[in-house]
Amino acid sequence: MEKMCADALPLTMNSSEKQEIVCIFGTGDFGKSLGFKMLQCGYSVAFGSRNPQMSSLLPRGAEVLSYSDAASKSDIIILAMHREHYECLTELVDSLNGKILVDVSNNRKINQYPESNAEYLAQLVPGAHVVKAFNTISAWALQSGTLDASRQVFVCGNDSKAKHRVMDIARTIGLTPLDQGSLVAANEIENYPLQLFPMWRLPFCLASVLCVFFFVYCAIREVIYPYVNGKTDATFRLAISIPNRVFPITALILLALVYLPGVLAAILQLYRGTKYRRFPNWLDRWMLCRKQLGLVALGFAFLHVVYTLVIPIRYYVRWRLRNGTITQALANKDSPFSTSTAWLNDSYLALGILGFFLFLLLGITSLPSVSNMVNWREFRFVQSKLGYLTLVLCTAHTLVYGGKRFLSPSILRWSLPSAYVLALIVPCTVLVMKFILIMPCIDKTLTRIRQGWERNSQHSKSALNGKSDI
Ligand SMILES: Cc1cc2nc3c(=O)[nH]c(=O)nc-3n(C[C@H](O)[C@H](O)[C@H](O)COP(=O)(O)OP(=O)(O)OC[C@H]3O[C@@H](n4cnc5c(N)ncnc54)[C@H](O)[C@@H]3O)c2cc1C
Ligand SMILES: NC(=O)C1=CN([C@@H]2O[C@H](COP(=O)(O)OP(=O)(O)OC[C@H]3O[C@@H](n4cnc5c(N)ncnc54)[C@H](OP(=O)(O)O)[C@@H]3O)[C@@H](O)[C@H]2O)C=CC1
Ligand code: HEM
Ligand SMILES: [Fe+3]
Numbered sequence: 001m002e003k004m005c006a007d008a009l010p011l012t013m014n015s016s017e018k019q020e021i022v023c024i025f026g027t028g029d030f031g032k033s034l035g036f037k038m039l040q041c042g043y044s045v046a047f048g049s050r051n052p053q054m055s056s057l058l059p060r061g062a063e064v065l066s067y068s069d070a071a072s073k074s075d076i077i078i079l080a081m082h083r084e085h086y087e088c089l090t091e092l093v094d095s096l097n098g099k100i101l102v103d104v105s106n107n108r109k110i111n112q113y114p115e116s117n118a119e120y121l122a123q124l125v126p127g128a129h130v131v132k133a134f135n136t137i138s139a140w141a142l143q144s145g146t147l148d149a150s151r152q153v154f155v156c157g158n159d160s161k162a163k164h165r166v167m168d169i170a171r172t173i174g175l176t177p178l179d180q181g182s183l184v185a186a187n188e189i190e191n192y193p194l195q196l197f198p199m200w201r202l203p204f205c206l207a208s209v210l211c212v213f214f215f216v217y218c219a220i221r222e223v224i225y226p227y228v229n230g231k232t233d234a235t236f237r238l239a240i241s242i243p244n245r246v247f248p249i250t251a252l253i254l255l256a257l258v259y260l261p262g263v264l265a266a267i268l269q270l271y272r273g274t275k276y277r278r279f280p281n282w283l284d285r286w287m288l289c290r291k292q293l294g295l296v297a298l299g300f301a302f303l304h305v306v307y308t309l310v311i312p313i314r315y316y317v318r319w320r321l322r323n324g325t326i327t328q329a330l331a332n333k334d335s336p337f338s339t340s341t342a343w344l345n346d347s348y349l350a351l352g353i354l355g356f357f358l359f360l361l362l363g364i365t366s367l368p369s370v371s372n373m374v375n376w377r378e379f380r381f382v383q384s385k386l387g388y389l390t391l392v393l394c395t396a397h398t399l400v401y402g403g404k405r406f407l408s409p410s411i412l413r414w415s416l417p418s419a420y421v422l423a424l425i426v427p428c429t430v431l432v433m434k435f436i437l438i439m440p441c442i443d444k445t446l447t448r449i450r451q452g453w454e455r456n457s458q459h460s461k462s463a464l465n466g467k468s469d470i
Contacts, residue, residue: 021074025047102133118157151174347400348403355394402424
């Protein structure tokens with residue numbers, strides 16, 4: 001803050017221009033930081049404080065007055081105080097009449113109060129033009145200039161002139177204002193900084209549940225079962241073997257879950273015979289987090305590839321290889337080359353590599369710098385068509401890996417099948433449903449529905465007529 005006093009000299013001040021005065025109520029962290037930035041950018045700042053004499057460490061060049069004196073200095077007042085203290089403004093209602101009041105406040109919890117802070121302020125001071133802004137910018141970012149991640153300022157208000165003046169201030173101090181409409185939007189703007197990665201929550205929860213389930217499942221089959229049956233200590237499997245099952249299985253199921261909502265949506269549209277009815281909320285939410293779901297899946301697939309790369313240097317693998325060779329040498333017997341096994345092995349690896357390549361391509365096209373370069377059709381082509389191809393390749397990789405052992409009774413342990421058999425349920429279901437949906441007769445109806453055709457158009461027409469009669 002000491003440094004702030006010394007540095008707060010206007011950068012853009014032009015001596016021939018009259019400086020615009022802006023009033024800031026409250027000399028707390030946010031008020032000081034905003035005042036500092038505004039002084040730097042050529043504004044005059046008048047602080048309003050309960051104790052003007054007591055206020056310290058304020059940016060040099062700023063005036064500190066009582067609330068009512070400061071209010072008379074400017075027709076734009078930024079309230080850098082908490083909502084709980086807005087009540088003291090009721091004493092100033094007359095002097096605030098016709099002024100622009102900027103509400104920057106945040107709450108501690110989402111929907112903490114029945115109405116947004118900005119709407120509450122508008123009720124307290126009905127004669128003022130209330131504008132919501134700056135709540136997404138932190139005092140620290142304003143002071144330190146590290147505004148890269150949070151340059152956007154959502155602005156809303158009922159008076160468009162007032163809103164535009166606040167947006168001009170935001171622009172002048174190097175921020176990017178985004179008009180969000182009337183004061184009704186304040187509630188959403190206030191909730192925004194309180195959210196913690198909302199779109200990522202469901203994908204991370206799903207991934208955690210899948211990881212834990214399959215880890216326990218594999219540990220039962222591969223660590224506990226050999227211990228109970230033959231007192232064999234296979235706990236070393238917990239480090240690489242089991243994670244290298246859990247991670248690809250999680251990746252495959254999450255990838256299938258990216259494409260499942262699209263299939264469900266299509267079935268729902270076919271069943272309803274119209275696209276004009278809203279999807280249920282859970283399906284909407286699921287559709288909206290598909291990108292995050294896909295990126296989490298990509299992360300797990302990447303882990304699988306890294307874990308696979310270390311297989312040849314594992315002690316256990318080298319030991320088994322050496323032992324096999326010695327056993328064969330001692331018995332003076334070699335195992336014949338099996339072309340079918342070679343084919344199966346090479347095929348599942350090739351399918352995995354190609355699947356991973358397309359998976360990466362999906363990830364790359366979802367980067368904003370890349371997606372901005374392709375048009376809507378190209379993006380849909382990559383995300384939808386190549387996305388399905390990725391799912392087909394990854395599912396085939398797992399199916400061929402299972403190969404001949406697939407569902408054979410010898411692989412069951414305590415009647416539990418291998419984990420990859422369970423992993424294939426969701427992807428195979430999605431692929432079969434998609435296959436049915438792209439059959440010409442069904443696809444034709446679906447396409448017509450998506451172009452606006454309605455099966456019960458007679459009904460909807462009469463319903464509409466009924467409505468207009470009323
Ligand atoms: C690594 C990775 C990265 C990803 N990145 C992104 C990303 O950046 N952005 C992104 O959006 N997704 C991303 N995804 C998710 C996924 O690839 C896309 O959402 C993809 O478009 C889904 O394809 P779809 O064919 O299932 O769905 P869509 O083609 O979106 O169709 C889904 C459903 O919506 C309905 N619908 C479609 N068109 C219409 C229409 N014209 N009128 C009415 N209803 C219609 C239909 O019911 C349809 O079945 C990513 C996935 C992965 C794996
Ligand atoms: N800090 C941040 O990073 C951000 C804060 N905000 C919002 O900015 C507003 C201010 O936050 P911040 O500066 O951190 O808070 P502080 O607690 O640091 O400052 C609040 C100021 O409000 C004034 N005030 C007026 N009436 C009262 C009262 N009855 N009791 C106590 N203080 C009173 C005081 O100024 P004085 O003593 O001069 O009267 C006080 O300094 C809040 O609404 C907050 O949600 C928004 C985005 C980021
Ligand atoms: C470069 C790409 C890839 C290579 C080289 C590769 C290689 C392998 C190998 C060697 C195995 C056997 C592991 C073992 O024996 O324990 C395996 C299994 C598996 N892979 Fe891949 N893979 C690749 C990409 C992928 C991708 C993109 C997915 C799907 C998202 C995937 C899903 C699976 C699954 C589900 C299994 C079965 C896990 C089990 O139960 O053991 N793989 N892969
Ligand atoms: Fe107060």
